[in-house]
Amino acid sequence: xxxxxxxxxxxxxxxxxxxxxxxxxxxxxxxxxxxxxxxxxxxxxxxxxxxxxxxxxxxxxxxxxxxxxxxxxxxxxxxxxxxxxxxxxxxxxxxxxxxxxxxxxxxxxxxxxxxxxxxxxxxxxxxxxxxxxxxxxxxxxxxxxxxxxxxxxxxxxxxxxxxxxxxxxxxxxxxxxxxxxxxxxxxxxxxxxxxxxxxxxxxxxxxxxxxxxxxxxxxxxxxxxxxxxxxxxxxxxxxxxxxxxxxxxxxxxxxxxxxxxxxxxxxxxxxxxxxxxxxxxxxxxxxxxxxxxxxxxxxxxxxxxxxxxxxxxxxxxx
Amino acid sequence: xxxxxxxxxxxxxxxxxxxxxxxxxxxxxxxxxxxxxxxxxxxxxxxxxxxxxxxxxxxxxxxxxxxxxxxxxxxxxxxxxxxxxxxxxxxxxxxxxxxxxxxxxxxxxxxxxxxxxxxxxxxxxxxxxxxxxxxxxxxxxxxxxxxxxxxxxxxxxxxxxxxxxxxxxxxxxxxxxxxxxxxxxxxxxxxxxxxxxxxxxxxxxxxxxxxxxxxxxxxxxxxxxxxxxxxxxxxxxxxxxxxxxxxxxxxxxxxxxxxxxxxxxxxxxxxxxxxxxxxxxxxxxxxxxxxxxxxxxx
Numbered sequence: 042x043x044x045x046x047x048x049x050x051x052x053x054x055x056x057x058x059x060x061x062x063x064x065x066x067x068x069x070x071x072x073x074x075x076x077x078x079x080x081x082x083x084x085x086x087x088x089x090x091x092x093x094x095x096x097x098x099x100x101x102x103x104x105x106x107x108x109x110x111x112x113x114x115x116x117x118x119x120x121x122x123x124x125x126x127x128x129x130x131x132x133x134x135x136x137x138x139x140x141x142x143x144x145x146x147x148x149x150x151x152x153x154x155x156x157x158x159x160x161x162x163x164x165x166x167x168x169x170x171x172x173x174x175x176x177x178x179x180x181x182x183x184x185x186x187x188x189x190x191x192x193x194x195x196x197x198x199x200x201x202x203x204x205x206x207x208x209x210x211x212x213x214x215x216x217x218x219x220x221x222x223x224x225x226x227x228x229x230x231x232x233x234x235x236x237x238x239x240x241x242x243x244x245x246x247x248x249x250x251x252x253x254x255x256x257x258x259x260x261x262x263x264x265x266x267x268x269x270x271x272x273x274x275x276x277x278x279x280x281x282x283x284x285x286x287x288x289x290x291x292x293x294x295x296x297x298x299x300x301x302x303x304x305x306x307x308x309x310x311x312x313x314x315x316x317x318x319x320x321x322x323x324x325x326x327x328x329x330x331x332x333x334x335x336x337x338x339x340x341x342x343x344x345x346x347x348x349x350x351x352x353x354x355x356x357x358x359x
Numbered sequence: 360x361x362x363x364x365x366x367x368x369x370x371x372x373x374x375x376x377x378x379x380x381x382x383x384x385x386x387x388x389x390x391x392x393x394x395x396x397x398x399x400x401x402x403x404x405x406x407x408x409x410x411x412x413x414x415x416x417x418x419x420x421x422x423x424x425x426x427x428x429x430x431x432x433x434x435x436x437x438x439x440x441x442x443x444x445x446x447x448x449x450x451x452x453x454x455x456x457x458x459x460x461x462x463x464x465x466x467x468x469x470x471x472x473x474x475x476x477x478x479x480x481x482x483x484x485x486x487x488x489x490x491x492x493x494x495x496x497x498x499x500x501x502x503x504x505x506x507x508x509x510x511x512x513x514x515x516x517x518x519x520x521x522x523x524x525x526x527x528x529x530x531x532x533x534x535x536x537x538x539x540x541x542x543x544x545x546x547x548x549x550x551x552x553x554x555x556x557x558x559x560x561x562x563x564x565x566x567x568x569x570x571x572x573x574x575x576x577x578x579x580x581x582x583x584x585x586x587x588x589x590x591x592x593x594x595x596x597x598x599x600x601x602x603x604x605x606x607x608x609x610x611x612x613x614x615x616x617x618x619x620x621x622x623x624x625x626x627x628x629x630x631x632x633x634x635x636x637x638x639x640x641x642x643x644x645x646x647x648x649x650x651x652x653x654x655x656x657x
Contacts, residue, residue, distance in 0.1 A: 056495055059492075059494075060499075186587075187632050188594075190591060190611075190628075191610055191625075191628030191631065194614055194624050195628075202618050293498075300506065300591075304595060315503060319507060320596065327507060335495070336498075338497075339498050
């Protein structure tokens with residue numbers, strides 16, 4: 042088991058390094074001279090060539106690409122993501138301010154989605170074809186389908202504009218005003234819950250159904266075990282394996298998954314920052330967020346792999 | 360004598376195929392939602408093809424006298440802020456969504472499958488090179504990846520297609536690579552090799568056909584995902600450039616008039632949902648019908 046874990050961790054590091062390389066090269070191959078972007082703030086002005094050369098030298102842009110990469114990566118390891126082109130402030134400052142917001146919303150949605158989705162899927166599988174199954178499955182099918190920006194717009198219309206129960210946008214920290222914060226969060230969190238909830242329900246249902254038809258489950262039944270024992274002790278362990286994968290992906294997407302919902306509800310999280318800096322071409326932000334998301338996804342995949350190895354010995358030794 | 364045996368084998372093979380197909384047909388069409396999905400998709404395709412005949416107005420033509428008009432017999436779904444007919448724009452938007460969805464899914468499938476096939480079949484450094492690249496692409500959520508690529512290339516239909524294609528490639532590569540790794544270990548592949556079959560022949564005759572059933576399912580599901588992602592990008596203002604009608608940007612434009620004219624946002628959003636729902640239901644039906652283990656189970 043230990044060698045398996047070490048192998049996986051090693052692989053995760055390679056992927057993170059490759060991802061950082063991709064992000065770095067992506068930035069370098071962007072149209073436009075990075076030094077001009079840095080000094081002119083996107084204004085057009087003529088600078089003497091010698092001055093530009095000196096600036097390039099100052100910022101290390103005349104060094105070979107590989108050296109530049111190591112410089113850049115070294116700074117990132119120290120938490121220095123560079124300076125925003127638009128407002129000239131350190132990128133890491135803004136990231137640190139926004140990360141908790143996205144984490145808060147995303148974790149809430151992740152936990153609620155899984156807590157409701159797994160039992161819902163299992164119930165559907167056990168009661169296949171009954172009215173409860175039909176109702177839940179229909180909602181789950183709608184849930185994976187509904188565009189979440191549209192869901193947001195509908196919620197805003199109904200609860201914000203027509204009924205006037207909830208504020209239509211904005212964000213307040215729960216430490217400042219818990220009640221207002223909760224009211225503001227209800228709609229965006231709901232929008233964030235729907236896709237994982239629906240996805241988990243569908244996946245739990247179909248994989249449980251597959252397991253429930255296997256021979257060893259029939260054996261368990263014929264031993265005279267009751268439904269609870271068959272489902273919980275025998276079927277669930279195998280039936281919920283795919284949920285681990287799905288959950289791992291959702292876990293990694295917590296910080297970057299709110300691009301659309303945060304934009305709709307004007308929540309100052311990382312997702313909205315990603316969208317707005319892509320539009321305003323403030324690339325240091327884009328770079329930092331992409332890298333952060335890539336690291337988060339890689340390490341949640343690592344967790345999934347380790348969990349798999351722990352649950353299923355065949356994988357560990359395979 | 361030999362001839363007769365061959366002939367029998369031939370008819371048996373055909374008979375088996377026919378039986379398989381009728382099984383498939385029964386499992387596929389037995390579910391109401393799947394049939395509903397088929398009907399909806401056919402309707403959308405019909406609307407896309409015959410858009411010029413179905414749309415009551417020119418989707419690009421502003422009519423400043425009829426700005427923001429409420430739904431009426433003249434404009435069934437009202438008009439937008441420059442007086443363009445919403446219904447006509449939704450009808451033309453069908454073309455945008457279907458065109459992008461289909462192009463992305465097929466291009467992505469061809470490139471992704473090719474990469475996965477090469478990685479799985481030849482193994483060694485090719486496997487490492489391709490699959491690590493795929494792993495890296497997979498660490499960035501599709502919408503974020505498409506957002507970044509679209510931002511680098513700029514908006515417009517062609518660039519959105521490229522951005523989304525890069526986003527779907529990893530899914531196909533993973534699938535194809537996994538399938539190839541399993542199938543190539545079979546004895547009949549070894550037998551084929553020892554009979555002198557070339558690598559391309561084995562790939563085309565054995566590996567690709569064996570991967571088709573799961574691939575078709577994934578492609579159908581990805582159609583829904585792609586349509587959603589395109590709508591999301593357009594909603595954020597990064598996708599299709601105005602004035603081309605796209606459902607996502609129509610939802611966004613309508614937000615400004617939510618209180619007075621909610622139909623501007625609601626109607627195009629409903630179209631997105633209906634199309635994605637239909638693709639997903641067909642995908643479910645195909646998965647159920649193509650997988651002998653699952654047949655009739657889900």
